[in-house]
Amino acid sequence: MLLAAPSFASAQLVAVSPAAQKYGEMCAGCHGVEMRGGQGPALADPTWLHGSSDEEVARSIRQGFRPSMPAFGGALSEPDIKALVDYLRETRAAKPMRNNTGLREAYEPTGVPRGVVRTERASFRVEKVAQVDTPYAFAFLSGNRILITEVAGRMRVVENGRLRPEPVAGAPTGVLAGLPRTNKRPLLDVITHPDYRINGWIYVATARADKPDATGEMTNLITISRGRLRGNQWVDGETVMEFNSQSTNALRMAFDSSRHLYIGTPESRRDHPMPLALSPAQDLASPWGKILRMSDDGRVPPDNPFLGRKDAYPYIWAYGLREPLTLAFDRTGELWSSENGPRGGDEFNHIRPGRNYGWPVVTWGHPYDARLQASNPEQPGVEPPVISFAPSPALSVLTFYEGDAFPGWKGAALLGSMKQMELYRVVLDGDRAVVQETVLRGVDRLRDIDVGPDGYVYLLTDSGFLIRLVPDA
Numbered sequence: 001m002l003l004a005a006p007s008f009a010s011a012q013l014v015a016v017s018p019a020a021q022k023y024g025e026m027c028a029g030c031h032g033v034e035m036r037g038g039q040g041p042a043l044a045d046p047t048w049l050h051g052s053s054d055e056e057v058a059r060s061i062r063q064g065f066r067p068s069m070p071a072f073g074g075a076l077s078e079p080d081i082k083a084l085v086d087y088l089r090e091t092r093a094a095k096p097m098r099n100n101t102g103l104r105e106a107y108e109p110t111g112v113p114r115g116v117v118r119t120e121r122a123s124f125r126v127e128k129v130a131q132v133d134t135p136y137a138f139a140f141l142s143g144n145r146i147l148i149t150e151v152a153g154r155m156r157v158v159e160n161g162r163l164r165p166e167p168v169a170g171a172p173t174g175v176l177a178g179l180p181r182t183n184k185r186p187l188l189d190v191i192t193h194p195d196y197r198i199n200g201w202i203y204v205a206t207a208r209a210d211k212p213d214a215t216g217e218m219t220n221l222i223t224i225s226r227g228r229l230r231g232n233q234w235v236d237g238e239t240v241m242e243f244n245s246q247s248t249n250a251l252r253m254a255f256d257s258s259r260h261l262y263i264g265t266p267e268s269r270r271d272h273p274m275p276l277a278l279s280p281a282q283d284l285a286s287p288w289g290k291i292l293r294m295s296d297d298g299r300v301p302p303d304n305p306f307l308g309r310k311d312a313y314p315y316i317w318a319y320g321l322r323e324p325l326t327l328a329f330d331r332t333g334e335l336w337s338s339e340n341g342p343r344g345g346d347e348f349n350h351i352r353p354g355r356n357y358g359w360p361v362v363t364w365g366h367p368y369d370a371r372l373q374a375s376n377p378e379q380p381g382v383e384p385p386v387i388s389f390a391p392s393p394a395l396s397v398l399t400f401y402e403g404d405a406f407p408g409w410k411g412a413a414l415l416g417s418m419k420q421m422e423l424y425r426v427v428l429d430g431d432r433a434v435v436q437e438t439v440l441r442g443v444d445r446l447r448d449i450d451v452g453p454d455g456y457v458y459l460l461t462d463s464g465f466l467i468r469l470v471p472d473a
């Protein structure tokens, strides 16, 4: 049913030592298969927060960090810990990687399958289109151009298949200084207005440091701006809307056909107030953990569901979400989003106005620390997910396929992931997923997806590769 044994060069390069195996079993879930981070920091990052000497790294592993990383001193023997420390050190030295600030070091993706990938309803080849520094999103423009945002603050243009060497001049960059270490992404999502061919508007989300929250952690100020591209110059720039966000972990924008702009906001604190129902994602006065909805010039639409409530943040469309990293409309105009749960509990949700999606009260996930707490998957008044994933693939990209190049995929959701590095084809029948097929695996962490004017499926990977799936004739 799945891929007909495509060859993944990455798999061939990994020599599985006992320490590598331990890492894969016990650490990769949080720190990433390639140590490039996830729920835990990128261990291949050039900066250590808790010390880089062998003794300090061993102590990090032995003692853990409450509440976000368990202590492994009990589960691992001292020789095991020493082997892991060696493995971390050697992997760093052998494969220096880029951090979130977009610094380029020697890194090549290795997982692009050679030859034809055969799946149930389509056969395709994977082609590389362009390579940039750590990206967040891309959008198709007129004139055979593709706009790509690099998280460190540069907008790049691919024109007729070639990456322009110089970034877009005068474009919003966000502000890197002051953003927390795990969150160094001043430049985020980019999309075009539904009437882009007439009005030329391009929307972009940027971040800068805002005030600390109640627990003392830094938060972000997210700015939605719009502007137009003239040549390689950003012009007519203006701010559409600003709001405070816990982090930059899951900001994604989408337009509906009546030109309302939607944006998902994260709320993935580890130390929630008790009772959980008081958490920001459940608090209608907070913009965190929500899907927000606004007009294309940033005003509150008169039919937003909580306008009647004096204490509510008026932009809220739906609430109780953890990290709604994807957002897309299907052909009937229904809104869908996936979100990352904590250790289990990734959800694919049908988003309806005014509904509560449950986080952090109702989730299939488990807390990160070692507390014995059962997941609490159902509750009246809370929307159940259409699909709940376990283990968490870290869902990150979503589009509904409406092109002509893959007739067998028409109308299907293409849903992809970071940690699991997989792309799924999901066929929906109402609120039920009736088909779920993995159509691509192992290439890279997937960051963004869209269908090109040519009908090909374009994917942007976390290490900076814009690739596309081209049907095999």
Ligand code: HEC
Pocket (backbone or CB within 6 Å): 023, 026, 027, 028, 029, 030, 031, 039, 040, 041, 043, 047, 048, 049, 050, 051, 057, 060, 061, 065, 068, 069, 070, 072, 084, 368
């Ligand atoms: C449940 C998630 C989780 C698991 C599992 C996990 N870690 Fe961590 N780890 C974290 C988080 C989160 C941090 C950051 C803690 C902080 O800075 O407060 C961290 C920090 C670290 C650090 C310190 C990094 C620095 O910047 O100094 C090391 C080293 C580390 N982990 C190694 C490991 C190893 C080795 C394993 C497997 C045996 C492992 N971790 C398993 C979540 C995890």
